[in-house]
Amino acid sequence: MIDAPNVGLISLFLASILTSNVLLANFLGTCSFISISKDFKSSMGLGIAVTLVIGITAAVCWVVLHYVIEPLGIEYLSFIIFIIVIAGVVQMLEMIIDRFSPALYMALGIFLPLITVNCAVLGVILFMQIRKYNFPQAVVFGFGSGAGWWLAIMLLASIRKKLDANNAVPAGLKGTGITLITIGFMAMAFVGFSGMIAVQ
Amino acid sequence: MSDTEKMRAPLKVSPAAKVMRDGLWYNNPIFVQVLGICSTLAVTNNLRNTLIMVLGVSFATSMGSLTLSALRELIPRKVRMIVQVLVLSFYVIIIDIVLRAYQPAISKQLGPYVGLIITNCILMGRAEAFAASNSPGLAFLDGLANGFGYGWVLLVIAAIREFFGFGSLFGFKVVGEGFVPWTIMVMAPSAFFLVAIALWIANNYKAKVEAASKRAAPGAPAGSSPGPGSSAAGAAPSAPGAPAHQKG
Numbered sequence: 233m234i235d236a237p238n239v240g241l242i243s244l245f246l247a248s249i250l251t252s253n254v255l256l257a258n259f260l261g262t263c264s265f266i267s268i269s270k271d272f273k274s275s276m277g278l279g280i281a282v283t284l285v286i287g288i289t290a291a292v293c294w295v296v297l298h299y300v301i302e303p304l305g306i307e308y309l310s311f312i313i314f315i316i317v318i319a320g321v322v323q324m325l326e327m328i329i330d331r332f333s334p335a336l337y338m339a340l341g342i343f344l345p346l347i348t349v350n351c352a353v354l355g356v357i358l359f360m361q362i363r364k365y366n367f368p369q370a371v372v373f374g375f376g377s378g379a380g381w382w383l384a385i386m387l388l389a390s391i392r393k394k395l396d397a398n399n400a401v402p403a404g405l406k407g408t409g410i411t412l413i414t415i416g417f418m419a420m421a422f423v424g425f426s427g428m429i430a431v432q
Numbered sequence: 433m434s435d436t437e438k439m440r441a442p443l444k445v446s447p448a449a450k451v452m453r454d455g456l457w458y459n460n461p462i463f464v465q466v467l468g469i470c471s472t473l474a475v476t477n478n479l480r481n482t483l484i485m486v487l488g489v490s491f492a493t494s495m496g497s498l499t500l501s502a503l504r505e506l507i508p509r510k511v512r513m514i515v516q517v518l519v520l521s522f523y524v525i526i527i528d529i530v531l532r533a534y535q536p537a538i539s540k541q542l543g544p545y546v547g548l549i550i551t552n553c554i555l556m557g558r559a560e561a562f563a564a565s566n567s568p569g570l571a572f573l574d575g576l577a578n579g580f581g582y583g584w585v586l587l588v589i590a591a592i593r594e595f596f597g598f599g600s601l602f603g604f605k606v607v608g609e610g611f612v613p614w615t616i617m618v619m620a621p622s623a624f625f626l627v628a629i630a631l632w633i634a635n636n637y638k639a640k641v642e643a644a645s646k647r648a649a650p651g652a653p654a655g656s657s658p659g660p661g662s663s664a665a666g667a668a669p670s671a672p673g674a675p676a677h678q679k680g
Contacts, residue, residue: 256620257620258474258620259469259473259474259620259623260474260548262469262473263469263553266469308525308528308529309525311521311524311525311528311547311550312518312521312522312525315517315518315521315550316514316518319514319517348513348517350551351548351551351552353551354547354548354550354551355544355548355551358543358544358547358548359543359544361544362543362544402632403635403639404631404632404633404635404636404639405628405631405632405635408628408631409628409631409632409635410628412624412625412627412628412631413624413625413628415624416621416622416623416624416625416628417621419619419620419621419624420616420621423619423620423621
């Protein structure tokens, strides 16, 4: 019924982390990335939260896409439906985590609600729709992209920690400027992976 | 000096003109607010696609601000965020449908990035920061100004990337046969570098203007002593760190 692209699950997972990292290759989720990566601990919390949310919403949106949107022929409403699904999943995740693990809830804190407007979540879902993944591929792609985002923010947070320690940065570049240049170098490093696995 | 005049001018202009000025320069979404670099950077290796995205973002921001400002008394506080997202996605859907109908090739190239205008932080940012407390007309202008303020920076970046990456502008070849394209300009890292450089130039310019206005503000007699007519040039050496990177 679905002509899914012929991609192995493991290579899809690795590709979504390394070669087509949502952040470094597709620029998704840069805003919260820059503001949160100042702090190592917050980066950890946000990374976990984003990974969970992208993985779960990718699965839910796949089901919604194939069993609600397509049978009804309302593709033109898909943006709105996806946004509502994301907001709903975030809200539910917040309640579930609060109920079963208050410690984790405290750690994630304000990051969960913020994720609703994180471009990475909607971006991954739209990529999933355009590339016509089947269900296992969608889930793997979702978690892989989340993990890639998590990896990228941890790397950047570590680099920024070292950067803040020495003061050699020109005044005009301090803050966002030098962070963007750092991200650029990270993106160049990740481009180096691109010969390894090619998944569109 | 014109720099100092520019700093003082906003005090005596109409609200509409002030809004336009803020969006385009003084409170530019990229230079000052550092918002919305997420989704649209991805298409900046091509001028034509960037122009379409910029127009889309400006349309969604201005119309979204207009609608949300008109509705601001009616929206309950608790559901404000979700209402904002829904109104904004309504306009993005319009853009998507229009593009699909009239420019199917571009729509395909842009792929998910049209839909991602919804989560562009500028839209939510302006809805929250401006439209929630201003009249619809002003909110519309503010959205437009922010869209264009964001747009001109992106267009400059796109022009640089397309010129060096493909040797063309708007798809027309502008350099000779011997030109070797810079592959890096087509790929993601260059966009980050170029935004950083743009930010650097803007910050340096701002620091210079500030230093100049500080010199001019305490009293005109003190400012005139180093030499007539060169207050900006005279101020630069006194500003700490400025001479090291005067390229901007």
